[in-house]
Amino acid sequence: MIGGxxxxxxxxxxxxxxxxxxxxxxxxxxxxxxxKDIPIGISVCGEKNERFIRKAHERGWIPLPFHDAGILKRYDRLTENIVRMC
Incomplete structure (x- = not known):
């Protein structure tokens, strides 16, 4: 749990x-x-969110956000709404 x-x-x-x-x-x-190490703008605890974003950025984790339709352009499309990540 992050809680940011x-x-x-x-x-x-x-x-x-x-x-x-x-x-x-x-x-x-x-x-x-x-x-790009940019925290989100809405949070109950900005420090927790910033800490999570910074850690994820530094470790190079690959984000899979629910709100970014651009994820469909990052990977090979299998159908209109499904991509293959590996």
Whole structure:
């Protein structure tokens, strides 16, 4: 649990090969938040959100945000709304 965006907000990490992916929930709205080390603008605890974003950025985790339709352009499309990440 991160608790930056809301008190109970959480993220999910998983590894594939040498890569760590992060399903970001609402702790990160867009890939740019993690890629460019930019915290989100709405949070109950900005310090927790900033800490999460900074850690994810420094470790090079691959963001999988729910709100960024650009994720469909980052990977090979299988259908209109499904991409292959590996």
């Amino acid at each position: 965006h809301t008190l109970d907000s959480s993220v999910l990490y998983f590894q594939m090969g040498n890569d760590t992916y992060c399903i970001t929930g609402d702790e990160c709205y867009f890939c740019d938040n993690m890629d």
